[in-house]
Amino acid sequence: MYKRQGVAHADRLRQLGVRVEGDRGDHLTAGPWLVDAAVAGALSDRLPDLVAEHARAHPLDPAVPLSVLAARLRLPSPELVRALVRPPLRVVDGRVLGAGSPGLPDGVRRAVDAVLQDLAAAPFAAPTADRLRELGLDERALGAAERGGLLKRVGPGIVLAPASVDGAVDLLRDLDQPFTTSAARERLGTTRRVVLPLLDHLDRAGRTRRLPDDRREVVG
Secondary structure, eight states: OOOOTTEEEHHHHHHTTOOOSSOOOSEEEETTEEEEHHHHHHHHHHHHHHHHHHHHHOTTSOOEEHHHHHHHTTOSOHHHHHHHOOTTOEEETTEEEOTTOOOOOHHHHHHHHHHHHHHHHSTTOOOOHHHHHHHTOOHHHHHHHHHTTSOEEEETTEEEOTHHHHHHHHHHHTSOSSBOHHHHHHHHTOOHHHHHHHHHHHHHTTSEEEOTTSOEEEOO
């Protein structure tokens, strides 16, 4: 049984003889949980500070998992936190993000800009692992840049500009269909290191279809 004052489970209330079907009155409900309106308001008011505190401590990962916030608020279910979120906070993929969350640290942003500058001249010449290390872009930094819509990881260690994915489809559509991996590599002006994970990414996204003979065709 969960014992926090102002939070109750519908099954427990039924055991106590309390009618909970139909109109549940002046309560916040989230699945089987009911929260007193005043308690819900107080908890909801705490969320912006908790999210901002997390964002300051984790600038590369400012969104807070619902489960973490549930623990901080001493709530029994992440779904209760979801029900408490109010604008400008928002829930994205099971995590709470604040509108005022900090952007990328300056050093990471400069490194991302350097990658984008490299890609501007050759959109499918993804930076090598050595280049990413030189710029200080580890997995956490790349993940933050991707969540910010600045880069797109199409495979392990393969980073492109986000618009390059649509650009690749447009270029591949110009080929005779179906096409070989070699033809795709030549059309995109890249290497097998890049084209293989890129084509796999397009397959998974439903943008291309891999045929039994290992050729592919653009979908749609």
